[in-house]
Amino acid sequence: MKATIWHNPACGTSRKTLAILEETPGVELTVIEYLLNPPSAGKLAQLYRDAGITPQQGLRLRGTDAEERGLPQASDADVLAAMAAEGKLIERPLVETEKGVRLCRPQDQVNEIL
Template sequence: MKATIWHNPKCGTSRNTLGILQERDGVDVTVVEYLKEPPTREKLAQLYADAGISPSDGLRLRGTDAEERGLPGADADTILDAMVADPILIERPLVETEKGVRLCRPKEKVEEIL
Protein backbone atom coordinates (compact mmCIF):
# COMPACT_ATOMS: atom_id res chain seq x y z
CA MET A 1 0.00 0.00 0.00
CA LYS A 2 1.19 3.49 -0.81
CA ALA A 3 0.78 6.28 1.75
CA THR A 4 1.59 9.96 1.46
CA ILE A 5 2.00 12.07 4.58
CA TRP A 6 2.04 15.87 4.53
CA HIS A 7 4.51 16.19 7.34
CA ASN A 8 6.14 18.77 9.60
CA PRO A 9 9.19 17.22 11.27
CA LYS A 10 8.94 19.75 14.13
CA CYS A 11 5.48 18.44 15.10
CA GLY A 12 5.31 15.54 17.57
CA THR A 13 1.96 14.29 16.27
CA SER A 14 3.29 14.34 12.73
CA ARG A 15 6.46 12.48 13.75
CA ASN A 16 4.43 9.88 15.66
CA THR A 17 2.07 9.35 12.73
CA LEU A 18 5.03 8.94 10.39
CA GLY A 19 6.43 6.37 12.82
CA ILE A 20 3.21 4.34 12.63
CA LEU A 21 3.41 4.39 8.83
CA GLN A 22 7.08 3.40 8.75
CA GLU A 23 6.59 0.52 11.19
CA ARG A 24 3.69 -0.99 9.25
CA ASP A 25 4.70 -3.85 6.96
CA GLY A 26 3.75 -3.35 3.34
CA VAL A 27 3.35 0.43 3.52
CA ASP A 28 5.41 2.44 1.03
CA VAL A 29 5.57 5.94 2.54
CA THR A 30 6.11 9.18 0.64
CA VAL A 31 6.93 12.07 2.96
CA VAL A 32 6.09 15.58 1.80
CA GLU A 33 7.38 18.34 4.04
CA TYR A 34 4.49 20.63 3.23
CA LEU A 35 6.18 23.76 4.58
CA LYS A 36 8.89 23.28 1.92
CA GLU A 37 6.63 21.74 -0.77
CA PRO A 38 3.09 22.95 -0.13
CA PRO A 39 0.22 21.20 -1.87
CA THR A 40 -1.56 23.05 -4.64
CA ARG A 41 -4.91 24.60 -3.90
CA GLU A 42 -6.56 21.85 -5.94
CA LYS A 43 -4.72 19.09 -4.07
CA LEU A 44 -5.56 20.60 -0.71
CA ALA A 45 -9.26 20.89 -1.65
CA GLN A 46 -9.21 17.25 -2.83
CA LEU A 47 -7.55 16.07 0.40
CA TYR A 48 -10.17 17.77 2.55
CA ALA A 49 -13.02 16.52 0.38
CA ASP A 50 -11.67 12.95 0.52
CA ALA A 51 -11.25 13.24 4.30
CA GLY A 52 -14.84 14.44 4.62
CA ILE A 53 -13.82 17.67 6.32
CA SER A 54 -13.99 21.33 5.38
CA PRO A 55 -10.98 23.60 4.94
CA SER A 56 -11.95 25.28 8.22
CA ASP A 57 -11.62 21.87 9.92
CA GLY A 58 -8.08 21.67 8.52
CA LEU A 59 -7.10 25.18 9.59
CA ARG A 60 -4.29 25.32 12.13
CA LEU A 61 -4.98 27.89 14.81
CA ARG A 62 -2.27 27.12 17.36
CA GLY A 63 1.00 28.89 16.62
CA THR A 64 -0.44 30.85 13.69
CA ASP A 65 -2.05 34.22 13.07
CA ALA A 66 -5.22 32.61 11.68
CA GLU A 67 -7.47 34.26 14.27
CA GLU A 68 -5.97 37.71 13.71
CA ARG A 69 -6.60 37.24 10.00
CA GLY A 70 -10.23 36.39 10.64
CA LEU A 71 -9.87 32.93 9.09
CA PRO A 72 -11.86 30.84 11.60
CA GLY A 73 -15.15 32.24 10.26
CA ALA A 74 -14.08 32.68 6.65
CA ASP A 75 -15.43 30.79 3.65
CA ALA A 76 -13.65 27.75 2.21
CA ASP A 77 -12.13 29.63 -0.73
CA THR A 78 -10.59 32.27 1.52
CA ILE A 79 -9.15 29.63 3.83
CA LEU A 80 -7.70 27.57 0.96
CA ASP A 81 -6.13 30.68 -0.56
CA ALA A 82 -4.56 31.57 2.80
CA MET A 83 -3.25 28.03 3.29
CA VAL A 84 -1.62 27.96 -0.14
CA ALA A 85 -0.03 31.37 0.47
CA ASP A 86 1.10 30.45 4.00
CA PRO A 87 1.23 26.65 4.52
CA ILE A 88 1.84 26.98 8.28
CA LEU A 89 -1.96 27.40 8.38
CA ILE A 90 -2.43 23.75 7.30
CA GLU A 91 -3.13 21.48 10.27
CA ARG A 92 -0.97 18.38 10.19
CA PRO A 93 -0.45 15.62 9.48
CA LEU A 94 -2.64 14.75 6.54
CA VAL A 95 -2.24 11.18 5.30
CA GLU A 96 -3.56 9.80 2.01
CA THR A 97 -3.80 6.12 1.05
CA GLU A 98 -5.93 4.19 -1.43
CA LYS A 99 -8.44 3.78 1.43
CA GLY A 100 -8.89 7.52 1.98
CA VAL A 101 -7.50 10.61 3.65
CA ARG A 102 -7.33 11.50 7.32
CA LEU A 103 -6.20 14.48 9.33
CA CYS A 104 -4.35 12.37 11.88
CA ARG A 105 -5.07 14.18 15.10
CA PRO A 106 -4.79 12.07 17.15
CA LYS A 107 -2.16 9.96 15.44
CA GLU A 108 -4.26 6.80 15.77
CA LYS A 109 -6.66 8.11 13.10
CA VAL A 110 -4.16 6.87 10.53
CA GLU A 111 -5.22 3.31 11.39
CA GLU A 112 -8.60 4.01 9.73
CA ILE A 113 -6.95 4.15 6.29
CA LEU A 114 -4.33 1.41 6.60
Protein backbone atom coordinates (compact mmCIF):
# COMPACT_ATOMS: atom_id res chain seq x y z
CA MET A 1 0.00 0.00 0.00
CA LYS A 2 1.23 3.48 -0.86
CA ALA A 3 1.08 6.16 1.82
CA THR A 4 2.04 9.83 1.78
CA ILE A 5 2.60 11.82 4.95
CA TRP A 6 2.79 15.61 5.05
CA HIS A 7 5.31 15.71 7.87
CA ASN A 8 6.94 18.20 10.22
CA PRO A 9 10.00 16.61 11.86
CA ALA A 10 9.79 19.11 14.75
CA CYS A 11 6.30 17.82 15.73
CA GLY A 12 6.05 14.88 18.14
CA THR A 13 2.67 13.75 16.80
CA SER A 14 4.01 13.85 13.26
CA ARG A 15 7.08 11.82 14.27
CA LYS A 16 4.89 9.24 16.05
CA THR A 17 2.63 8.93 13.00
CA LEU A 18 5.66 8.52 10.75
CA ALA A 19 6.95 5.76 13.04
CA ILE A 20 3.64 3.90 12.77
CA LEU A 21 3.82 4.11 8.98
CA GLU A 22 7.45 2.98 8.90
CA GLU A 23 6.69 0.02 11.18
CA THR A 24 3.66 -1.16 9.19
CA PRO A 25 4.59 -4.01 6.83
CA GLY A 26 3.82 -3.42 3.17
CA VAL A 27 3.64 0.38 3.33
CA GLU A 28 5.45 2.15 0.51
CA LEU A 29 6.00 5.55 2.13
CA THR A 30 6.47 9.01 0.68
CA VAL A 31 7.43 11.70 3.20
CA ILE A 32 6.83 15.33 2.29
CA GLU A 33 8.16 17.98 4.64
CA TYR A 34 5.32 20.40 3.98
CA LEU A 35 7.11 23.40 5.52
CA LEU A 36 9.71 23.07 2.74
CA ASN A 37 7.25 21.91 0.04
CA PRO A 38 3.73 23.04 0.91
CA PRO A 39 0.91 21.43 -1.06
CA SER A 40 -1.07 23.58 -3.46
CA ALA A 41 -4.46 24.97 -2.51
CA GLY A 42 -6.00 22.42 -4.90
CA LYS A 43 -4.18 19.49 -3.29
CA LEU A 44 -5.17 20.71 0.18
CA ALA A 45 -8.81 21.01 -0.93
CA GLN A 46 -8.70 17.40 -2.16
CA LEU A 47 -7.03 16.15 1.04
CA TYR A 48 -9.59 17.84 3.31
CA ARG A 49 -12.50 16.71 1.13
CA ASP A 50 -11.22 13.12 1.24
CA ALA A 51 -10.70 13.38 5.01
CA GLY A 52 -14.26 14.65 5.46
CA ILE A 53 -13.17 17.88 7.14
CA THR A 54 -13.25 21.56 6.23
CA PRO A 55 -10.14 23.59 5.53
CA GLN A 56 -10.87 25.47 8.75
CA GLN A 57 -10.69 22.17 10.67
CA GLY A 58 -7.28 21.59 9.10
CA LEU A 59 -6.02 25.02 10.13
CA ARG A 60 -3.24 25.16 12.69
CA LEU A 61 -4.05 27.76 15.33
CA ARG A 62 -1.35 27.10 17.92
CA GLY A 63 1.86 28.97 17.20
CA THR A 64 0.40 30.87 14.22
CA ASP A 65 -1.37 34.15 13.59
CA ALA A 66 -4.37 32.41 12.02
CA GLU A 67 -6.86 33.73 14.58
CA GLU A 68 -5.57 37.30 14.35
CA ARG A 69 -5.98 37.10 10.59
CA GLY A 70 -9.57 35.87 10.93
CA LEU A 71 -8.82 32.62 9.12
CA PRO A 72 -11.07 30.39 11.27
CA GLN A 73 -14.04 32.38 9.93
CA ALA A 74 -12.68 32.95 6.41
CA SER A 75 -13.91 31.27 3.25
CA ASP A 76 -12.52 27.90 2.23
CA ALA A 77 -10.69 29.53 -0.69
CA ASP A 78 -9.05 32.12 1.55
CA VAL A 79 -7.98 29.50 4.11
CA LEU A 80 -6.57 27.21 1.41
CA ALA A 81 -4.68 30.08 -0.23
CA ALA A 82 -3.18 31.11 3.12
CA MET A 83 -2.12 27.52 3.86
CA ALA A 84 -0.54 27.07 0.44
CA ALA A 85 1.38 30.33 0.91
CA GLU A 86 2.43 29.57 4.51
CA GLY A 87 2.80 25.88 5.33
CA LYS A 88 2.95 26.61 9.06
CA LEU A 89 -0.83 27.18 8.91
CA ILE A 90 -1.42 23.51 8.02
CA GLU A 91 -2.26 21.26 10.99
CA ARG A 92 -0.19 18.12 10.89
CA PRO A 93 0.26 15.39 10.04
CA LEU A 94 -1.93 14.62 7.07
CA VAL A 95 -1.69 11.08 5.73
CA GLU A 96 -3.14 9.83 2.43
CA THR A 97 -3.50 6.20 1.36
CA GLU A 98 -5.76 4.45 -1.13
CA LYS A 99 -8.20 3.96 1.78
CA GLY A 100 -8.54 7.67 2.47
CA VAL A 101 -7.02 10.68 4.21
CA ARG A 102 -6.72 11.46 7.89
CA LEU A 103 -5.49 14.38 9.93
CA CYS A 104 -3.67 12.17 12.40
CA ARG A 105 -4.23 13.92 15.70
CA PRO A 106 -3.92 11.73 17.67
CA GLN A 107 -1.46 9.64 15.68
CA ASP A 108 -3.49 6.42 16.09
CA GLN A 109 -6.01 7.77 13.57
CA VAL A 110 -3.59 6.68 10.84
CA ASN A 111 -4.64 3.08 11.55
CA GLU A 112 -8.10 3.85 10.08
CA ILE A 113 -6.56 4.11 6.59
CA LEU A 114 -3.94 1.34 6.75
